Amino acid sequence: xxxxxxxxxxxxxxxxxxxxxxxxxxxxxxxxxxxxxxxxxxxxxxxxxxxxxxxxxxxxxxxxxxxxxxxxxxxxxxxxxxxxxxxxxxxxxxxxxxxxxxxxxxxxxxxxxxxxxxxxxxxxxxxxxxxxxxxxxxxxxxxxxxxxx
Amino acid sequence: xxxxxxxxxxxxxxxxxxxxxxxxxxxxxxxxxxxxxxxxxxxxxxxxxxxxxxxxxxxxxxxxxxxxxxxxxxxxxxxxxxxxxxxxxxxxxxxxxxxxxxxxxxxxxxxxxxxxxxxxxxxxxxxxxxxxxxxxxxxxxxxxxxxxx
DNA sequence: AACTAAAACTTGCAATTTACAACTATAGGT
DNA sequence: ACCTATAGTTGTAAATTGCAAGTTTTAGTT
Numbered sequence: 001x002x003x004x005x006x007x008x009x010x011x012x013x014x015x016x017x018x019x020x021x022x023x024x025x026x027x028x029x030x031x032x033x034x035x036x037x038x039x040x041x042x043x044x045x046x047x048x049x050x051x052x053x054x055x056x057x058x059x060x061x062x063x064x065x066x067x068x069x070x071x072x073x074x075x076x077x078x079x080x081x082x083x084x085x086x087x088x089x090x091x092x093x094x095x096x097x098x099x100x101x102x103x104x105x106x107x108x109x110x111x112x113x114x115x116x117x118x119x120x121x122x123x124x125x126x127x128x129x130x131x132x133x134x135x136x137x138x139x140x141x142x143x144x145x146x147x148x149x
Numbered sequence: 150x151x152x153x154x155x156x157x158x159x160x161x162x163x164x165x166x167x168x169x170x171x172x173x174x175x176x177x178x179x180x181x182x183x184x185x186x187x188x189x190x191x192x193x194x195x196x197x198x199x200x201x202x203x204x205x206x207x208x209x210x211x212x213x214x215x216x217x218x219x220x221x222x223x224x225x226x227x228x229x230x231x232x233x234x235x236x237x238x239x240x241x242x243x244x245x246x247x248x249x250x251x252x253x254x255x256x257x258x259x260x261x262x263x264x265x266x267x268x269x270x271x272x273x274x275x276x277x278x279x280x281x282x283x284x285x286x287x288x289x290x291x292x293x294x295x296x297x298x
Numbered sequence: 299a300a301c302t303a304a305a306a307c308t309t310g311c312a313a314t315t316t317a318c319a320a321c322t323a324t325a326g327g328t
Numbered sequence: 329a330c331c332t333a334t335a336g337t338t339g340t341a342a343a344t345t346g347c348a349a350g351t352t353t354t355a356g357t358t
Contacts, residue, residue, distance in 0.1 A: 129278035
């Protein structure tokens with residue numbers, strides 16, 4: 001377990017499974033991809049399609065269709081940008097917002113449980129570490145830069 | 150950025166993109182799902198199909214076909230278990246091992262670069278934190294337990 | 299003003315991936 | 329011998345994806 005990649009791989013796999021699991025809990029039943037979409041739209045301020053697609057590492061063409069189905073489910077709203085009529089900005093509907101909130105709640109509930117196996121100090125250290133690591137990843141010149149907040 | 154889920158979500162997204170990126174680098178060109186398969190088979194000692202499928206959170210039926218294509222690509226080997234003839238154990242071929250090694254190398258190279266933006270102390274803290282967090286996740290009674298090493 | 303190139307997004311279509319149900323074969327208990 | 333459970337595979341239909349080609353709008357050039 002000295003291999004850094006190993007550590008991160010395990011962690012992200014577990015977290016990914018949690019994400020998947022939280023999609024079909026408490027009345028909401030959406031796919032993992034859709035959950036990521038809601039999360040990312042929620043997080044940003046009226047993002048364009050391109051912006052979100054790039055953040056998620058998804059082909060724009062695929063993304064376009066994913067958005068369409070979320071619109072049909074009445075979770076996402078697509079508004080023409082008055083400044084540039086090629087662009088559409090995305091936002092969550094009231095219902096989309098509610099579902100995103102429920103997922104977030106469940107995720108944090110789970111994380112709380114995980115943190116309950118640590119001391120308060122350890123928890124703080126872990127959170128600071130993740131934050132630090134995210135910042136370092138942001139500085140990296142290599143791949144994965146687009147995910148920046 | 151005080152939301153724990155946010156921190157982990159960003160990190161895992163970035164790491165996921167890195168994983169994806171590393172699939173198509175240096176002569177190897179496989180899908181992300183295939184990379185995960187190789188990784189997990191490599192990590193375990195002659196695992197059964199069920200075992201790996203469960204670790205990855207994949208339907209066994211889907212998994213069965215994924216393995217088939219990796220066998221066709223001559224990256225994975227499937228051996229009948231002498232003790233229980235219902236079971237097949239999985240292992241990497243020489244070529245599969247090489248590709249898994251290359252991906253691992255690239256991932257660690259990238260992580261090295263990320264760590265170069267931190268002090269040695271911070272790096273150690275981050276690695277210990279991730280390890281600690283993984284252990285805590287392992288203790289959790291809720292979902293995602295199967296991923297245990 | 300007309301022309302051209304590029305950007306943002308969508309659609310057609312073919313190929314891959316996936317999921318559920320039904321199947322085979324082996325194991326294990328009674 | 330019989331019944332049930334487990335490991336894995338296959339059929340088939342549906343969902344996801346990716347590339348190429350399309351539309352519309354913007355911006356730069358002459």
